[in-house]
Amino acid sequence: MVKKIVVASGKGGTGKTTVSLNLYRRFSMDGEDVVLYDCDVEEPNDALFFPEKIMIENKPVNQLIPVIDSEKCQFCRKCVTYCEFNAIVIIPSVKLAQVNSDLCHSCGACSVACPFDAIIEKPESIGQIAKYDIGFGQGLLEGRLQIGSSMQTMLIKELKNEFPEQGSLVIYDAPPGTSCPVVETVADADYVILVTEPTPFGLHDLKLTVELLDELEKPYGVVINKSGLGNHETHEFLSRKGIEILGEIPFSREYAAEYAAGNLFENVPEEFETVYQQITGKVGHHLAEL
């Protein structure tokens, strides 16, 4: 059975991508057949850190948008009644029957509603999913939302379904926040790693994510990134809640500069390596217990 880990955070910019990539590397070094999925489809960044990557596959992802045939349409408005997303406009007096694709969720209700067979569905692009060889491990899979599309959740779902599970371990790099796209990413996870920073903003958003994971009944632990930068309230919160700290990555301005330039795996301070080893050890232990 493939085991699935999600790296999530609530707040953006806490270090999800850094942690995901480093865990991918460490697990590969430990001999795991690991695959990384960049599920932050609005802003996929994982591939940026592999300048030598080779794209193996690239597929467009479409959503089905209904088109109304105004010859067949009798302007009965049944489709309008069925559409919960206000995506259809029918004006009988001028024989207008139109679908606004920005609002359409591709649920198919209008097609079911139409008594005159006047609705057909045509594919429209919402983005791409790609697979990369990045030189080690089983590779990187990425979803990239088309600019202007609002179908993040559908694209994440497609990303997970399109490339069937391979390898022994899967890491999902989640989008920020606690809404639908994060729920979709976390849905089939065996274990969640929350990355936070010890600042008031980081703590506030961590609490929201903890609330979500408790509701979804997912096991999780926390990685404190940029440790030393803020205050102690995050530690106090975690200890009060009995939430496990998987590791603490110290704040390092020098390493932040390396990250900025895309050099994620170069000049990693020794103490960071130790922390990542500690995290993979603890996570591996949790996965073995499942």
Place this chain on the structure above:
Amino acid sequence: MKEITILSGKGGTGKTSITAALSSIAVEAVFCDNDVDAADLHLILQPEMREQYIFEGAWVASIDADKCDGCGICQSNCRFNAIHFLHGQYEINPYQCEGCRLCERTCPNGAITSTRSRNNEWYISDTRFGPMVHAHMGPGEENSGKLVTLIRNKARELARDKQASYILNDGPPGIGCSAIASVSGTDQVLLVIEPTLSGLHDLQRLVKLVNSFRVPMAALINKHDLNLEVTKQVEIFLENKQIPLLARIPFDDTVVMAMIEGKSVIEFAPDSTITKQLREVWRQITKEESLTYGKSFIHHN
């Protein structure tokens, strides 16, 4: 009245700290936290709540097992794979349900009903700098942008009533629904950029989005000395796109220290370089000329 939205593409670039700082400079302004998914502006502005409302979220369907005869029509119609046959009966996973209500409409036994989530709230508050509109989304709720649009409309109403000169929107990360809802109809976007490859990549995607709405942009680079080479790349990109760069703000943990105190950096370190820079940014974005690009497009399209 001028509406300014602060955006970044990438999360964690300092949008909220910058918005909070500008809030303490702006006079006659209304503040609005558009990042309803992970709202943080209130941690600095410390609003005193005056009015509280429930925002009805998406529909969620559920099946009454007593009425269900197990025909499976609902499952075959559901495009979101939200209906599962478990423990001998059909069940709807509320997290996968998109609220299209097709199952409810096609069930021959009337066994399916939908209810709207009442898990989101929005507020009108007072802060030490002026009124604020903000929201709290329940975990796992649909961030379709409707809540963002609603609180932005309320902020506009409030601004009209008070004859305020500015609305300041703290935007969400990304380029999805809530970013779209945050850009549409705003007068100006202020981009907060961090000089990392990720920051630059996300900026490029955001600029395309904002351009498609014909909204004028100005930018500032936050933590610019983190990597001067990437800062240079960001500057070249901005120049090519003819986006004015208003400031290069150094990396400084004063910003974090201010956050811990629940203050804006302007209040916490009034004589600092950052404070001076941000005052200048505010002066620049509130100048009349900063809107020319927008005027030529917005009103003729």
